Amino acid sequence: MLITHDTRCALDTVVDLVNTVPEDEAAPDGLADVAALQEFVGTHDISDVGVLSEPDLSAVRRIRGRFAAVFAAPDARTAAGLINDLVAAAGTTPRLTDHDGYDWHIHYFAPGASVADHLTADCGMALAFFVVAGEQERLRRCEAPDCRRAFVDLSRNRSRRYCDSRTCGNRLHVAAYRARRKEAAG
Numbered sequence: 001m002l003i004t005h006d007t008r009c010a011l012d013t014v015v016d017l018v019n020t021v022p023e024d025e026a027a028p029d030g031l032a033d034v035a036a037l038q039e040f041v042g043t044h045d046i047s048d049v050g051v052l053s054e055p056d057l058s059a060v061r062r063i064r065g066r067f068a069a070v071f072a073a074p075d076a077r078t079a080a081g082l083i084n085d086l087v088a089a090a091g092t093t094p095r096l097t098d099h100d101g102y103d104w105h106i107h108y109f110a111p112g113a114s115v116a117d118h119l120t121a122d123c124g125m126a127l128a129f130f131v132v133a134g135e136q137e138r139l140r141r142c143e144a145p146d147c148r149r150a151f152v153d154l155s156r157n158r159s160r161r162y163c164d165s166r167t168c169g170n171r172l173h174v175a176a177y178r179a180r181r182k183e184a185a186g
């Protein structure tokens, strides 16, 4: 499947957005305040976003929960329904652009859209293309115990089961090692 530059950026953004949700009550929220949202917007190069406010923050927090549900969807039909609802609420204005030296591609957010609507339109459409391409199952949540981070499995044979946080990789590695040792000692 062909993934254009902007789709790739939108995918990275939506994965990072979903993963700002604290994993438990004790963990800090990745979008704790407007400053954190401002930083998120800057890091992910989200264009045409004006001055951010509290309502922006609560709107973005609302949609990240809904995007998390897309990554947890058991099948394409469920994912499609969730994506349709998201994108419909955001309002989209597809338009061709070749900004910043990139080849022609389509932006979906409406001019003047709020940051939440901007994210919903462009990230929603990026996820929609995975469903269209028959690749919905690449939208995953980590299978490590205690970790529900979202990720997009871009491996050739769709074999990735864990997120790329080092904790997950290492933790599982150690657990498998201990299990083997225990068996050998047993």
Ligand SMILES: [Zn+2]
Pocket (backbone or CB within 6 Å): 006, 097, 099, 102, 105, 107
């Ligand atoms: Zn673009």
Ligand SMILES: [Zn+2]
Pocket (backbone or CB within 6 Å): 142, 143, 144, 147, 148, 149, 162, 163, 164, 165, 168
């Ligand atoms: Zn993980």
